[in-house]
Amino acid sequence: MKTFARLIRRYVLAAVGISLLLVALALAAFVWIGVRFGLQWQEQFAFSYSEIADHLQRTGEGDFSFDEKDADAWLKGYAWAMVLDDDGQVVWQYQLPEALNHPYTASEIAVFSRWYLQDYPVFCQVRDYGLLVLGMPQNSIWKYNFWTYPQLIEWIFYRGGTLILGILLMILVLCMVFSWRGTRSLRTVSDGMDALAEGRTVKLSTRGFAGELAEKLNRTSEQIRYRNEIIARRDTARTNWIAGVSHDIRTPLSLILGWSEQLHRDASLPEPVRKKAAGIQTQSERIRSLIEDLNLTSKLQYGAQPLRRTPVHGGPLLRKLVADFCNGPLAAGCEVTLAMDPEAEGASLLVDEALLGRALDNLLGNSVRHNAGPVHCGVTATGKSRMLCITVTDDGVGFPPGVLTALQKGEQGDNTPHILGLHVVEQIVQAHGGSVTFCQNEPVGSKVILKLPTQ
Known part of the structure; x- marks a missing residue:
């Protein structure tokens, strides 16, 4: 509303200013013309x-x-x-x-x-x-008879300034009245635009000075409402489908994991059979991890995943998260080191430990799964400018070019490589108010930089 009022006020002041300027220019033009013709008269006629x-x-x-x-x-x-x-x-x-x-x-x-x-x-x-x-020469001047009352001439000379001032004041009053009416008519439109900016729908009255604009806002609001309804239905269907598929897969997957583990531990079976059972167990664990990532990214995208924030310090938190990964099944394929500076050790955070653990587990697990041999992973933490910077590196083959392009530019398409686990990392950090940078490590390997705000 302040924008409209300021706009109309500027318009009125500009109109008044232009009117006064035109009056001044007209008076100046009359004076200039009079002087000009007076000089011409003097040039043509030497004497009166x-x-x-x-x-x-x-x-x-x-x-x-x-x-x-x-x-x-x-x-x-x-x-x-x-x-x-x-x-x-x-x-x-x-x-x-x-x-x-x-x-x-x-x-x-x-x-x-x-x-x-x-x-x-x-x-x-x-x-x-x-x-x-x-x-005088013919057609050189015009002569006309003019007469008036002396009282009129006296009144013009003595009251003319007051008359002009009154006319200008009347013009100003009329401009202010019209501007007030225009501002009042636009107030409804301004309120409707504020409502649309806040994501609410509107139904404005189409009468008055801004009726046509109000009608267009009504149509815009209806289009936004319709599209939001379609998007909400689509998101609900997608979330329900993901939840339903995850639920339906969980039971048979649990059976596959249990049976494959039993076969892997059965000493009476030949060694090749036990290795195949171990492979089935590993791939089943990977499927379960993908399902969990799919559920988590869906919840984070639509704000359905609550953040259970608790106050922690950077040193104890990172040691615990690295230790949890080292105690997991993927730790056999890598060596993990942790280094922190004093600022990171004492950095105060307000975070969801489980979600940050999932992010670090995804990063380290990605390094293990996408490198053929044992890989060395480094976790380094530094504190600076009220930010905790966590850098995760490895000495493997690094990110494939297509994966790195998708991570850095955020472009998704039919040929986009599988980056669900890394996308979950990005969502978790952004949910905490931080940022993630994906790049190649020097001289070899991959590097991921996580930045989290401190208290």
């Missing part, structure tokens, strides 16, 4: 009509002349000029068209003195020598 009237003089003999400059200089830019006496007679003229050179009545003078004389814009000045009429 009042200056010309002041410098035109009549001698005692009735002749007219200009002081300081000649007529061409004073009347630069004007089309013509004439002076009328009280009877309307032309007593002086400058480049006056023939059609205009005639006496004028009082009514004719009253008409052209305000606007035009035969399409010539004219300006008039009254002096002692008569009425000076200056004609």
Whole structure:
């Protein structure tokens, strides 16, 4: 909701700012245009009509002349000029068209003195020598009659600033009202988006300013609900299938293990038969381990495996886990060494010992099962920056390229090698808030680095 409110507030402030900027630019443009045309007027007309009237003089003999400059200089830019006496007679003229050179009545003078004389814009000045009429080029300017009440002019001058301020304030109020209505309409949409982000479904009202957006969110929510339902059904079916198959296999597998162990220990049987029985027992143990890994990875993936965390120290925990593996059936195929620094020895952890034991057992067992001869495995622990780093190495053939690619990139496909046991290791460590790195050991063998947070 804060995002929408901030967005609309910025929009309103931007709209107000742009409006004020446009008003300022318009005023500046008017001023610039006025100055521009004023300069052009000065370039076209050397003197104003009042200056010309002041410098035109009549001698005692009735002749007219200009002081300081000649007529061409004073009347630069004007089309013509004439002076009328009280009877309307032309007593002086400058480049006056023939059609205009005639006496004028009082009514004719009253008409052209305000606007035009035969399409010539004219300006008039009254002096002692008569009425000076200056004609400008046709279509050079427009002249219109304008009148108003003096009270209106006074009100505009004295109250105009207040009027403009009131209009701007009204614009601001209207913008704030519209922004408030828009924010209120978007509140429902914002709440719906928050609900979708939290994984909940929504059913929003489609009325108001954001009705179309609310409708789209409703459709999105329905699609998410439908897909989540399909995923939940699929995961439930998968979990039930794994649990059912594991349960159905467990009983016959127990019988196979028991009978193969009896045959292996039966001294009356020939040695080749006893070796085959031992092989059956080993492969059956491997099948049981795979079933346990399959059940465990399924539970870890869907959060069905509770972590029974207990506070422990790194040294005693690792010694116990390594000792448990050395007492198991796979220890005959390897030699395991354990080394720790003082920080790892006293590192305080909050972990599920059984799950960490399973992770270490899978790593060491993987080294034994995938190397032909006896292999040396090393477990090294170091403590640094509130992390316990456990490194498991061997001197065997190392990870096959396809396995290492699948472990490092996490890519799964039809041709992905079997990495269920190592995937379980990764899940267990990640469930404890740690990380796993798989790589090759130098100069030979494989290396796995487990990092667990300490207390």
